[in-house]
Amino acid sequence: xxxSTTLHEYRTGWKRALIExxxxxxxxxxxxxxVMPTAIAIVVLLFMQRADFEGAPVSLGSMNMPxxxxxxxxxxxxxxxxxxxxMDRTNGTLLxxxxxxxxxTGYLVGHLVSTAMFIAVTAIALLAVGLPLFDGLEFGSPxxxxxxxxxxxxxxxxxxxIGAVLGALLDNPKNMGLVMFPIMGMVxxxxxxxxxxxxxxxxxxxxxxxxxxxxxxxxxHALLPDAMAAVEIxxxxxxVTMFAVLALWxxxxxxxxxxxxxxxxxxESGSAVAARRADMQRDW
Amino acid sequence: xxxxxAHDGPAIxxxxxRMRYGxxxxxxxxxxxxxxxxxxxxxxxNGAGKTTTIEILEGFRGRSDGRVEVLGVxxxxxxxxxxxxxxxxxxxxxxxxKWKVRDxxxxxxxxxxxxxxxxxxxxxxxxxxxxxxxxxxxxxxSGGQRRRLDVALGIIGRPELLFLDEPTTGFDPHARxxxxxxxxxxxxxxxxxILLTTHDLDEAEKLAERILILAGxxxxxxxxxxxxxRAASTTAEVKWIQDGALQIHPTDDATDFVRKLLATxxxxxxxxxxxxxxxxxxxxxxxxxxxxxxxxxxxxxxKEATR
Numbered sequence: 001x002x003x004s005t006t007l008h009e010y011r012t013g014w015k016r017a018l019i020e021x022x023x024x025x026x027x028x029x030x031x032x033x034x035v036m037p038t039a040i041a042i043v044v045l046l047f048m049q050r051a052d053f054e055g056a057p058v059s060l061g062s063m064n065m066p067x068x069x070x071x072x073x074x075x076x077x078x079x080x081x082x083x084x085x086x087m088d089r090t091n092g093t094l095l096x097x098x099x100x101x102x103x104x105t106g107y108l109v110g111h112l113v114s115t116a117m118f119i120a121v122t123a124i125a126l127l128a129v130g131l132p133l134f135d136g137l138e139f140g141s142p143x144x145x146x147x148x149x150x151x152x153x154x155x156x157x158x159x160x161x162i163g164a165v166l167g168a169l170l171d172n173p174k175n176m177g178l179v180m181f182p183i184m185g186m187v188x189x190x191x192x193x194x195x196x197x198x199x200x201x202x203x204x205x206x207x208x209x210x211x212x213x214x215x216x217x218x219x220x221h222a223l224l225p226d227a228m229a230a231v232e233i234x235x236x237x238x239x240v241t242m243f244a245v246l247a248l249w250x251x252x253x254x255x256x257x258x259x260x261x262x263x264x265x266x267x268e269s270g271s272a273v274a275a276r277r278a279d280m281q282r283d284w
Numbered sequence: 285x286x287x288x289x290a291h292d293g294p295a296i297x298x299x300x301x302r303m304r305y306g307x308x309x310x311x312x313x314x315x316x317x318x319x320x321x322x323x324x325x326x327x328x329x330n331g332a333g334k335t336t337t338i339e340i341l342e343g344f345r346g347r348s349d350g351r352v353e354v355l356g357v358x359x360x361x362x363x364x365x366x367x368x369x370x371x372x373x374x375x376x377x378x379x380x381x382k383w384k385v386r387d388x389x390x391x392x393x394x395x396x397x398x399x400x401x402x403x404x405x406x407x408x409x410x411x412x413x414x415x416x417x418x419x420x421x422x423x424x425x426s427g428g429q430r431r432r433l434d435v436a437l438g439i440i441g442r443p444e445l446l447f448l449d450e451p452t453t454g455f456d457p458h459a460r461x462x463x464x465x466x467x468x469x470x471x472x473x474x475x476x477x478i479l480l481t482t483h484d485l486d487e488a489e490k491l492a493e494r495i496l497i498l499a500g501x502x503x504x505x506x507x508x509x510x511x512x513x514r515a516a517s518t519t520a521e522v523k524w525i526q527d528g529a530l531q532i533h534p535t536d537d538a539t540d541f542v543r544k545l546l547a548t549x550x551x552x553x554x555x556x557x558x559x560x561x562x563x564x565x566x567x568x569x570x571x572x573x574x575x576x577x578x579x580x581x582x583x584x585x586x587k588e589a590t591r
Contacts, residue, residue: 005364005398012394019391023382030382093379096437098344100395101368269344270374270449271335277376 009102013109020114025121034076034122041068044193046133053195057227058136060194065130065137066223067192069123070215073155076119078183081163084111085264086173090276095268104265112164116156123152127223137223144222151218151242158211158246161253168260171267172276186212195231204233211249214242293356295320295445295477296341301350303336310336312501314350318494320444323471323478325492327485327567329574332499334481338449341479342372355444368399371443371476373434375450381423385414388422389436396441403440412436412466428459432466439470446470448480452487460487467491485567499570500583505590509563515590516567517560524556566590 024030045068049061056063088094088107097107127148131137138144166179189203190196190212196204207213220228221237229237296318303311310333318324328334339345340352343359343366352359357366380388386405393402409415412432417425425433431451438446448467452460464487470476482488488495489509497505497512505512520538524531526549535541538558545553566586573582 008398009395012391015394016391019383019387027382088379091378091381092374092376095344095374096377096379096392099342099367099370099372099374100392101364101399101441102395106395269339271339271345273374274376 005102006105009105010109012102013106014113016106016110017113017117020110021117021121024114024118034118038068038072038122038126042129042133049134053231056231057225059134062134062136063195063220063224063228063231064193065126065134066219067216069126069130069223070151070155070217070219071187071190071192071212072126073119073123073152074159074186074212074215075183076122077115077156077159078163078166079179080115080118081111081160082167082170082179083173083176084115085164085167086170086176089171089264089268090173090273090280092273094265095270095273098265098268108164108261112160115160115163119156120152130223136225138225139223147239148219148222151215151222154218154243154246154250155211155215158250158253161257162211162249164257165253165260168257168264171264172279174280183212186210189213190216192216197231197233208233208245211246214245218242218246293353294318295355296479297351297353298341299351301337301340301352302348303333303340304348309501311347311350314498314502316496316503318477318479320477321475322494323467323480323492324494324496325488326479326481326496326498327488328481328483328498329571330483332574333501334483334498335449337498338447338479338481342370342447343367365399368396368441369444371438371441371446373431373438373446373448373451375453377430377434378423381421383422384418385409385420385422385425385433386418388433389440392437393440400441402442403436408436408440411439411469413462426459428455428462431455431459431463435466435470439473439476442474443476445477445479448478450481450483452482452484464490483571485564489563497567497570497586499574499586500579502583504583504587512590513563516563516565519561521559521561522557523559524553526552526554563590 045061045064047061048064049059051060053060053063085094094107097103127139131139139148170176170179187193189199189207190210191207192212196207196213199207217232217237220232221239221242229235232238294317296316298314298316301311301314301316302309314337326334326337336345340347341354341359343354343362346360354362355366355369386409389403389405389408393405396402403411405418406415409418412435414429414432414436417429422430422433435448435451438448452463455463467478468491470478480491493508495505495507495509495512496503505515507515518536520535522533522535522538522541522545524545533541538560542556542558570582570586573579573585
């Protein structure tokens with residue numbers, strides 16, 4: 001395949017991303033899927049503004065708002081990719097891509113980019129809502145903008161390929177729970193809604209393996225007063241470690257993703273789609 | 285328009301194709317040659333291996349053994365340029381439901397640009413009769429409209445070869461008729477070869493110039509609808525009333541039998557009827573036996589009938 005053809009496939013994928021993003025942002029269902037749980041989380045955080053953690057300078061609610069943004073990036077990256085790949089295998093979108101020249105490349109580029117766009121839009125929306133509602137958040141200086149954008153970007157780069165790997169492994173939407181439940185568990189041990197230091201030491205260790213904790217930490221670093229670092233493990237933001245762990249996740253999953261996605265693509269056929277659909281209907 | 289012909293040989297050349305799932309042989313040495321142009325129907329009962337065959341030809345499925353060439357290329361190793369010369373329409377595609385019809389035909393055309401001059405959205409939607417639905421979301425289309433969109437996306441890159449897998453499954457008579465008209469329109473297009481699978485003999489007779497009947501893992505009959513019909517109807521049943529009683533006589537030469545009968549009856553024969561076994565009868569019997577799990581006898585009986 002010539003280089004210009006490959007470039008054309010990427011460009012077509014980019015166009016697909018623009019269509020997908022526009023479709024997502026104009027479909028009530030897609031928007032509600034994000035807005036409803038997020039709105040509930042924010043309301044809970046608003047109540048948590050009355051609570052303090054061990055005399056920290058900002059309330060628990062304000063402390064958790066950045067963590068919520070970090071969680072949302074991980075959630076959007078992993079669940080967004082897994083859900084899309086699973087659904088698209090059942091309704092034939094993936095097979096359609098396979099039936100066209102360069103279609104699979106276009107499809108994947110389209111999904112990665114549109115998911116990234118959706119995450120970015122929602123993260124910025126959360127920031128815009130959070131800043132006026134929560135006291136003590138700091139976002140007034142360029143260094144904070146820079147950290148926020150860097151953490152956001154790193155989060156997207158790390159979680160999309162994780163989502164692609166899991167999505168390629170999970171071949172039926174009815175098994176979404178296999179991804180959802182562990183992620184819920186990850187939220188619980190990642191210090192999103194309560195500082196991780198309140199957990200037993202071994203659980204803190206487990207939490208720090210996964211990207212969710214580091215995304216929450218990174219966003220807190222970007223948005224909370226520096227004094228709040230005292231609440232974190234080791235009493236500091238651990239900026240380098242944060243980027244390093246996220247980068248490690250990105251590298252490992254990017255190394256695995258192409259092979260698994262190729263396997264997924266190879267197995268796709270009309271009868272595979274039909275069998276999957278029949279399987280789902282039987283269970284409902 | 286379309287592609288410069290890449291090779292001079294047959295559009296599809298298959299010899300001794302075998303497919304085995306576990307210990308079940310689905311295809312047992314299938315031979316098939318389709319020359320460019322025209323509509324060929326692969327007809328057979330459900331479970332006869334039509335979808336397996338077409339998926340192997342499309343390059344969506346590996347095979348256990350045999351030689352397969354589609355447009356001169358082995359589908360197992362066909363690259364993107366080869367893929368660009370094929371159109372695929374599957375049963376029950378429900379992809380990209382939230383997209384608008386026009387977005388889909390505009391976007392998917394892009395994939396073909398390095399290889400050919402794809403259809404523009406207006407021309408294409410006009411061709412498949414969806415011009416009025418251009419602004420609708422895809423999931424709001426009716427079943428028949430949805431399948432016509434699938435055909436539009438199948439031919440969008442002006443393919444040399446178009447596969448249609450059970451294209452009218454689940455259609456009401458009206459949608460089916462409209463779809464058949466669309467296929468007739470497609471055959472007028474510049475020399476696209478169409479291979480369609482169906483389990484409906486009537487559909488195969490209406491659409492195809494050549495019918496291949498697939499059963500028991502092989503092609504068991506091959507010919508134009510006319511040829512197959514004549515082959516199936518060599519035996520006839522002659523019925524008449526004589527002396528108040530119904531008489532029935534099967535014969536291979538009905539004309540000769542009737543000539544002799546009437547020459548000697550002294551006016552006693554009335555209500556004479558000649559009933560020729562139709563291709564439909566032969567095919568329905570094949571399907572019935574097939575579904576009763578008696579595949580081998582079914583094939584033998586059918587071959588006997590259409591010898």
